[in-house]
Amino acid sequence: MSAVTEVSEGPTTSAAIPPPRRSRTLPITMGAVAVLLAFVPFVDVHVPGLFGGELSSPGVLQILAVGLVFAGVAMSYDLILGYTGMLSLGHALYFALGLYGTNLLMRLFELSYAAAVPIALVGSFVLAVVLGSVALRVRGVAFAMVTLAFAEAFHVFVEADPVGITGGEEGLSLDTAYVPDILTGVVNTRVVYWLALAFAVLTFAICRQAVASRAGRVFQAIRENEDRVEMLGLRPFNFKLLSFALSAVLASAGGAVYLLLVRGATPGSASSVFTLNLIIMVVLGGLGRLWGAALGGLVFGYLQLRLPAVARSGVFDPLPDWLEGPLTEPLFILGTLFVILVMFAPGGLASLPARLGIKRGGG
Amino acid sequence: MPADHARTAAATHGPDRSIGGAPILEVRDLDVHRGEAHILHGVSFDVAPNRVTALLGRNGVGKTTTLLSLLALLPSTGEVVFDGDPLSGVPTHLRVQRGIAYVPEDREVFSQLTVEENLRLAMSWEGASERLGLVHEVFPELKRRESQKAGSLSGGQQQMLSLGRALLHPAKLLLIDEPTKGLAPIVITEVVDALQQATTDATVLLVEQNLRVAEELATDAIVLDEGVVAWSGTMDDLVADDERTRGLLGVGRATRGGAEGQR
């Protein structure tokens, strides 16, 4: 590119990505939150308005567990978007691979859940390396489009189901015969909830470890200025691929847990809309902050499952039809909130305390 | 800073200019950062009308950066007064409309557009059609290759197109960035001749790495060093002191021996 056009280009100009920061208190805070969340299934308290039943009821635990899975997947996505600065529009592919992969391995090869999950994760890793190698031939927006296309190919595959294994538009329900009894049935929702919590906590720990490692610092250097990393004699390609593949495996693990929660795999999980939702979660929480992504995922999962129930309860009935319709759509509210947040509070939810002048313990 | 204040400052701190009248461009405390690098640390200078002023200095001292920030193509702080009006907050295209034409480093012609289309982009200026005749006179090659894609021109031809495009503008000030960069010696002579022809009586701020070319074209000189103006005065004064030239630019008379012989 010419000298004049170089001016003012580059990823560092974005107000949406905050500078890196580290906090010692964060693991302690997150640990405390995790412990609190672990006790939720024992709390027989009804929180009116916020939830439709007692905290320990399967319905509420289901909502929270979905939120926790989204939190983990959002953190995995933050690893590539927030920390490495790569805009992938194909993350749904890896989430769906965990979902469909585990389910198909169980159904086609009669493997147990415990055996199917690791194989699905390895498969996801291999595919991420192959597709990532192709997509990483281009940068920036072209990379976004290519990852989107790959993910869409998988979406089309599971939806059109040319081989007759994925169940097409209906999806593929979970055959509980291959799943340990403790993880099935409504009474065991609390166990699946704990599994989701464990997934979220583990993802947080792995992502945190990854971004603090030497490689993780290179990720962040690539986000700031890829050319400089190259000048230092490092190959950005290798690090970007590493970040991409690690993130993919974590997302697949989230898919495997999600399978137990929703007891099946549907094409919607592979659609680009799911990736776009992930972006909303991560940006809502604040790019490049793991706890922000986790919070964004939780809030998103909660709103997505809770809003329709609130709408059914008749709260919006006094409103005129043209307003009531959109307000019962989680994505309308979240999308609008998202636009407002991006325009007026570029650091996401995580930056709000600082913007409002509230002190907090770093992040 | 109001304009009259800037002018007073120019009178006290600016270089002595007995010829040429009030400066057309006054630059005060220009400060520019590019990424993490602090490039210009408060650059101040004047450009006198109807003369060619050379902006000199070693590689990477910020000559191009200065031109880019004068056009607001780079964000900067400090005061720039052009033709009596302060330019702060004025976007690039309006600065150009007020009368600053620009010949960028590396030509930057639109390679996918034809020569004629490149020129046509600049044809909206008042009196451009008459000046097009002059441009074609000075650069007959541009007429001949009218329908050729600019990207297929040679480096010298692209430079002529870039100059021709700027000359269609009824500019009060012409910013020219390294017109001879990367050109073969024979082409340099051609470009310099054309420049001499085209810039008679024009006001030019010329960035030039080649001291011989600068000497040939410019009457005044401003030397940048370490992000500030290290010296300003007439070109003749600058080259008269061999030691200073060597100190400021890293080149001495010995290396320009050929220039004397040619003139």
Add this chain to the structure above:
Amino acid sequence: MSLQVFVLLSVTGLGLAGVYFLIASGLSLIFGLMDVLNLAHGLFFTVGGYATWWVMTRFQWIESLGLRFLVAFLIATVLGLAVGWATERFFVRRFYGDHVTQILITLGISLAGVALVGGWFSYDPQTFPVPEFMRQVAVIAGARIPVSRLLILAISVVLLVGLLAVLRRTRHGLIIRAGVENRQMVQAMGIDVAKSFTLVFAVGGGLAAIGGILGGVFFAGVTPEFGLNMLIFAFIVVVIGGLGSVEGTALSAVIVGLTQQFVNFFAGAGVGDLTVVVLLAVTLLLRPQGLLGEVAR
């Protein structure tokens, strides 16, 4: 393969290519000129489709379906222009130089827009009546071709020619072509390139809306997620064609449309879509800048 099948698939594939071109050309120009990946572009498409559905089903006082379709076409196009204009003017413009924020904003608009349409009109597919003549069948080389397919193809070709003429023959077009190559140099020539940004967004919105009208006819109905689904194929078309090149987009749309139709017909539904993605991967491996693109981005 019989000649009839070949002709039918070709015309259908070219019709699809026309729809792809209409949504992809604006996307490509917007990206080429402004480096903005406009994820809201699918919404412009959806707006066109729903405006047509709205007029065709609610404007029953216009008795002639042909006239009603003409009115629908005009309203949808104007609405597309307006939404495109407003997106640039009120959202994208505030963040020039900050590509990430621009992408995020268009993403939010896109998802909120889909949900808004879904909240108003439900997620069920909506169908609308089309003029009588479009439902008739023309016989070409023994193949029975729906006239609507031919109409889609004709409108797309007219718009392609028109777009190229505007780009090549008008001053606005000249500025846009120069800006695709080097935006800042255009400014440095005293031209307010931001005016072209607004223009390209509005025209892109209008073209995508027309794509939505024709897409509604082609697929016999519209859904809120229609535009977003088309956007994905539009991305593929844009990357294969070369970012910023209208000619490349047109060529690539034809390749993608025909490939999809033929492969889907002979190898089964969905396989054509997968083949298109493989086509994209191959293009990237062999020619990362796209068929007619100048530089890899």
